[in-house]
Amino acid sequence: MPHDLPKAYDPTAIEDHWAEYWVREKLFVQPTPSEKEHLDGQSFDILLPPPNVTGRLHMGHMLNQTEMDILTRWHRMKGDRALWLPGTDHAGIATQMMVERQLATEGKKRQEMGREAFIERVWEWKRHYGGAILDQMKRLGASVDWDREYFTMDERLSVAVREAFVKLYEQGLIYRGAYIVNWCPRCQTAISDLEVVYDEHKGHLWEIRYPVIGDDGKDTGEFLTVATTRPETMLGDVAVAIHPEDERYTHLHGKKLRLPLVGREIPIITDEWVSREFGTGAVKVTPAHDPNDFALGQRHNLPSINVMDDTAHINEQGGKYKGLDRFVARKEVVADLEAQGLLAGIKDHVNNIGDCDRCKTIVEPRLSLQWFIKIQPLADKAIAAVKEGHIKFTPEMYAKTYLNWMENIHDWCISRQLWWGHRIPAWHCSVCHKTTVSREDATKCAHCGSDKIEQSTDVLDTWFSSGLLPVSVFGWPNITSEDRRDFDTFYPTSLLVTGFDILFFWVARMIMMGCWFSLDVPMPDGSPRSLADSVPFREVYIHALVRDANREKMSKTKGNVIDPIEIVKQYGTDAVRFTLASMASPGTDIAFNVARTEGYRAFANKIWNAARFLFMNIDRAAEAGITIDTAALGSIPTASATAPLESRWIVAEFHSAAARVNEALAAYRFDDAANVIYQFFWGSFCDWYLEIVKLSLDFNDGADKSRTQSALTTLVSVFEASLRLLSPFMPFLTEEVWHAVYDGKPAGKSIALTRFPQDGASTDSSALEQMALLQNLVVEIRALRKEIGVEEKAAVPIELRIDEHLKRVISENAAIVERLARVTEIRFIGQISAGLAKHATPQFDAAVVYERKIDVAAECEKLNKEIAKQEKNVASAHRQLGNPAFTAKAPAHIVEGLKKQRDEAQHLLDKLRADRNSLGC
The missing domain is CATH 1.10.730.10 (Isoleucyl-tRNA Synthetase; Domain 1)
Structure with missing residues (x-):
């Protein structure tokens, strides 16, 4: 049947069909422009924040993707060359955890399988289960170019990752060293500061007595009391620090202490960093297990003793406590200190505890040999890009947040102790103990020529590869002629839509790496690329957080998580x-x-x-x-x-x-x-x-x-x-x-x-004004009918007092009023008949002619209330307009608008007062 639609609207009957149609017909594919057209017209291109390959759609994703889809569809329909690039992130930690859990159900461990077999298992998992979130996007109609879909472990993107690492290494911006990192005992890898979630916990502050050693090497009977929140780490103490001006401990300068439970002699050092107000004013120094202690150790040339293994169990450096979990060891250490009379006291203490964002395990600060990027030169360009206006943030407040973080940024730990991910292209020589970094797999040491080399077992931080996406998806570093047209057309991308939670994880990384590596690519005319054209995107829109109806953050613990698929x-x-x-x-x-x-x-x-x-x-x-x-x-x-x-x-x-x-x-x-x-x-x-x-x-x-x-x-x-x-x-x-x-x-x-x-x-402003008049009249008549109880289907005459210049509008369009307000006749009169209920507006007075007698007392009460309301409006307007400070500073159109409101309110007030007088109120 022509133009046939089912009687009832049923979204489930149409959505699957159109979602499949859009993908099948490749309606949103944006081909590489030809040589002639690649610089013609306006382009709008946008990069999907790549969800984890393990992910499922949540409300944050749906908000993000809804906004991106609206903007992309809008630009496409405006005639812009619109490209929305989809893809997924290999999500090193999350994916490895997922596959390890799967193996556990089979009674297997990755260590037993070996690296190659485990990696193949992950690829198998990815082929079968990965990318489900992209399937959900297809079902929800995201207008992305599916022909350009990427995965961060794709061969082409992997080449870009290796090139970026090698290039930074050659530029002296990547180095390897032992530093304190956030170590997750469950994931058994270093994680970034951004992947640690801090929460307040009620804990304790233990005060431990360290025996002072005399010049003769024997205990003097005096003790220096130290306060700590992690007593188990004392097994790795190498010193105790005091403030040089703390008068309580001046006599101990240059002395040594005996480390309780261990017996090792450790020095007392002085450092202005120590707070005299916290605890006892004496701080145990454990460089291998605390970032502040590590810095102290560096300043005072102290050794570092690591007393924990990868799983946060005490190692051989912990003596009798070897093999104990860190928290079990804590109880044992405290009990032994108490038994030896070395526990001076225990105080309640609220402490910020960091959890791994992935597995929620308490993070352990731990000395570890890692790879780092000297971040400052990259950060400098990324800061300039925003300060000079090459990248705009919406809302603007996030530019300040971004700059504050970037200006205080630390070197970036880019290595992770995982098997799944981009393996670091570095080979360590067992002969000369030097490192070879290469774009191709190395077979010999670049320094001594030995073939006794082994590749680093670490992989790169996931954010390293995703930070390269704006350049790598358009062909960098091996840009072909076709890639070049893509790069010239779509880089920098137009916009990034994302949430605040990855402002530093991803947005900042992309800006740093985009500004650094795109400089390798000259402009279409062959000229050098400026900073303005090296940014990865022109604008960043930070969207809001989706909360529940009570404005509480959604969490599985609270049980208030809304599944968008179920709502759909x-x-x-x-x-x-x-x-x-x-x-x-x-x-x-x-x-x-x-x-x-x-x-x-x-x-x-x-x-x-x-x-x-x-x-x-x-x-x-x-x-x-x-x-x-x-x-x-x-x-x-x-x-x-x-x-x-x-x-x-x-x-x-x-x-x-x-x-x-x-x-x-x-x-x-x-x-x-x-x-x-x-x-x-x-x-x-x-x-x-x-x-x-x-x-x-x-x-x-x-x-x-x-x-x-x-x-x-x-x-x-x-x-x-x-x-x-x-x-x-x-x-x-x-x-x-x-x-x-x-x-x-x-x-x-x-x-x-x-x-x-x-x-x-x-x-047509005239049509808008005339229809507004008709609509206002219809609304007032409908309200009057309801007030006086006119039956819904009954048609009645009305009386209308209206200025002569507006009368024509009503006359010529009387049929509209009659139909919409159920009116049989419009009687234009100079004064509303006595006894009729009426409504007064600045433009007209209207009354419904109906047999029911008006309740004079009720009408008077209603008029008095309306008069009081309008008197307040007039007084308020007079007060504002009589204030020189307001009229001097307010824009002219605001002042004029207020004068108009005052005059209308005064006119209506005069009419209401006249009506009240006519009723004899």
Whole structure:
């Protein structure tokens, strides 16, 4: 049947079909531009923050992807060359954990399998289970270029990773050394500061007595008491530090102590870093297990004694405590100290404890041999890129946050003790003990020529490879001619949409590495690349956090996690997308409420029913021999100066809405854009225009066919354009209905490839003002009817006192008022008849002529309340306008607007007072 839509809107019946269609037809593939066109036109390209290959979609992902999809669809429909690049991250720690758990169910361990077999097992896991989140993206209609999908362990991207490492090493910016790192005993690898989550815990401060040794090498009987939160680490103490000006301990300068439980002699050192107020003012120094102690050890040339193994069990350096878990050892050490009379006291103490963000194991600061990047030269360029305005942050406050972190950045530990990941291209020689770093796999030592070399067992931090993505996805370092066109066209990318949680993990890394390595690639004309053109993206939009309806952070512990897939199954993808967009304001978290999703599901249903109404009338028109001018479809709706008011008004309303939507999206105000569309489509179009246009849709014999044809053409063209306006927000619904508008034979493959309504058409302000008057009158009449109890279906006359210059508008459009307010007659009079309930506005007084007698007392009470309200409004306006400080500083349009409000309020107040007098109140 022509233009047929099922009676009920069911998103599940259409979404799978269109999602599969978009991918199958490759509608969003952005091919490499040809030699002639690659610099023509405007490009919009955006990189998907690569989710972990182990990931599943959560509400944060859906918000992020909804915003990116809206922007990409909007730019594509504007005519820009739009590219949204998808991919996944190999997620070293998370993926290795996942596969190890799988092995554990089989009674196996990776150590037993060996590295090569384990890596093959991970690839097998990836082939079968990895990338599920991208499948979810396809189902949700993300308009990405699936032909360009990448994985950070792909061969091509792996080449870029090795080149970056070798290049930085050759530049003297990568070095290897023993430093304190955050060590996760469960993952058995170093992790970055950003991967440690700190939380306050109630703990203890143990005060331990260290015997002072005399000049004769014997204990003097005096003790120096030390306070610590980790007594088990004392097994690795190499000194005790005091402040040089602490008068309590001046006599101990140059003395030695006997390390309790161990017996080792350790020196007392002085250092201004020591706080005289914390604990006892004496600090145990364990360089291998604390970053501050490590720095102390470096300053005082102290040895480092590591007393724990990779699993946080005490090693052979811990003597009798060897083999004990660190927390078991803590209890044993405390008990032994107490037994020997060396425990001076235990105090309650609140301590910040760091957990591994992946497995939640308490992190152990530990001395470890790692690879580092000298970060400062890279950071300097990344700082300049933001300070000089080459990268813009929205909201702006994140630029300050970024700069503060970058200006205090430490060298980056890039090695991880994992098997899954990009293996560090460094080979250690067992003969000369030097290191060979090479772009190709080394077979001999570059220093002594020995073949007794072994590759480093470490892999690179995942963020090292993902930090390279903006350059590596476009072919760096081995850029072919085709890659070159991609690089010239799409680099720098236009925008990065991401969350605050990876501002330092990923955003900062990309800026540093993009600004550093893209300088290798000259500009299209062969000139050197400037910093402005080396940035990985022009703008960064930091989106909000999705919280629950009570504004609490979602967590499995609280049991308030919302699964977006389940909500999608219940309400449809479009309703969930629109909910997120309508609440997405820069810098403000989203309190996700399912009730709003229900409301936007109803919004989709409203549009569906509007389409059914439209198609019904198209079919009736065809039966009456009336055809529609389809040439207007796909463009901006227009209305002639002689068209009926409702036609000129809805076109003007549409132009205004389109302008505001474009303006809002340009500023990343997804909430404003969504709300403008909602108010226009539900309010202006469905609630008002569809009811008014019914007056012109007359298919009976003898009716004015030209009027009907004109009305129907305007109706269809505005509806089709409104679908295009809504399409980036609700792609599935609009695709289905748009194809139905064309009776399944559209000019193009998808609404997503049509033109988005743009600014530029002049707005008919006269039509907007006239319709506003009619709408105001209808609203007041409806309210009056309700107040005095007029039956819903009853039609009644009204009296209207209105200024002469507005009377014509009402007269010429009386049919609209009569239909929408159920009015039989509009009586224009100079004064409302006594005894009638009425509403007064600055433009008119209106009353409903109805037999029911007015309750004078109740009407007087109502008038008195309204008079009191308007008196306050007038007084407030006078007060503001009488304040020289306000009128001097306020913009002129604000002052003028306030004067207008004051005059209208005064005019209404005078009328209300006159009404009260006429009733004898």
